[in-house]
Amino acid sequence: MDIADNKQLVKQGAEAKIFKGSFLRKPAMFKERFRKTYRHPILDESITKERMKAEARSLVRCRMLGIHTPAVYSIDFSTRVIIMEDVSEDTQTMRMYIDNVQNSNKNDVLKELKPLMERVGQIIATLHKNSIVHGDLTTSNMLVKLGRDRSTPEVIIIDFGLSYVDGSAEDKGVDLYVLERAFLSTHPNTEELFKTLLQSYRRNYGKGSSEVLNKLEEVRMRGRKRTMVG
Ligand SMILES: Nc1ncnc2c1ncn2[C@@H]1O[C@H](COP(=O)(O)OP(=O)(O)OP(=O)(O)O)[C@@H](O)[C@H]1O
Ligand SMILES: [Mg+2]
Known part of the structure; x- marks a missing residue:
């Protein structure tokens, strides 16, 4: 790319x-x-193009909804590059952030992380209410930006390559299930914390949230059945 100098x-x-x-x-x-x-090269090209389109489209949509995501500057299918705002200043991945709090000697990890979980629940509710399914929700695809005054950190959502527009409760339930699996396996003893996230999701989504959360429960049960069968 000649428009970028000294890429690192x-x-x-x-x-x-x-x-x-x-x-x-x-x-x-x-x-x-x-x-x-x-x-196959042709298949690879078309998958890549679809992911790039999905990513750029959702990044833009989210910003219109007031969800913090990097601004899209440019997209080039021939070099397979999306150029976007660098949001790395004062940020770390949610994964690192939670790890740090859990490894610190703070005695009330739940209390410390509760506002953050409420914020994430609110953001996912906004995405879903507007029919955006992220497709790859993990704590590595969320960045935490520390406020200068160390108040509640801001959450930035990234990595929308697997996102799509769908209004169904089933797809939203699966989106939450993917996050739950990733969350609980990455961060031990966080069942209570994840409940906070779901409560906030329910509250912020309002009407229709029960249908999604019932689907989540269905998908969980299917998952369990699968592990029992082996
Ligand atoms: N706009 C951005 N500003 C700052 N950091 C970013 C930005 N986009 C990505 N990153 C950093 O790069 C990492 C990987 O980005 P991303 O998740 O979009 O790619 P990926 O290929 O899906 O990676 P992975 O396979 O690890 O999920 C992020 O976790 C984040 O640390
Ligand atoms: Mg990623």
Whole structure:
């Protein structure tokens, strides 16, 4: 990419490389999806294009809804790059943030993390009410921005490559289930904390939330049955 000078690799993910650089003199992140050689080249190209479109579309939609996501600066299908706002200043992944609180000697981890969980529940409720299903909710795909005054941190949602628009309760239930599985396996002893998130989701979603949460319970039971059968 000639528009970026001195790009620096900051993260090698499963699907993409993330470079830090600048775009029109602003600090920017370059998300470059690499080719998967095990896929047929034509299929690989079309999957990549769909993911890039989904990502850019949802990033823009979220911002219109007041959900904090990186601004999209540019998208180039030929080089497989999305250029977006660099939100790394004062941020860390939610995963690291929770790890740090859990490993600190604070005696009330639940109380410390409760406001954050309420915020996440509220954000996912807003996404779902507007028919955006994220598709890959994990604590690595959420960034926590610490307020200058150390008040309740702001949450930034990223990595929308698997997102899509769907109004069904089933798909929203699965979205929550993916997060629950990721959350509880990444962060031990957080069942209570996750309940806070779901309560906030219910409260903020309002009418229709019971249908989604019933679906979540159904998907959980299916999951359990599957592990019992082996
Ligand atoms: N706009 C951004 N500003 C700051 N940091 C970012 C930005 N986008 C991505 N990152 C950082 O790069 C990491 C990987 O980004 P992302 O999740 O979009 O890619 P990925 O290929 O799906 O990675 P993974 O396979 O690890 O999920 C994030 O966890 C975050 O730390
Ligand atoms: Mg990711």
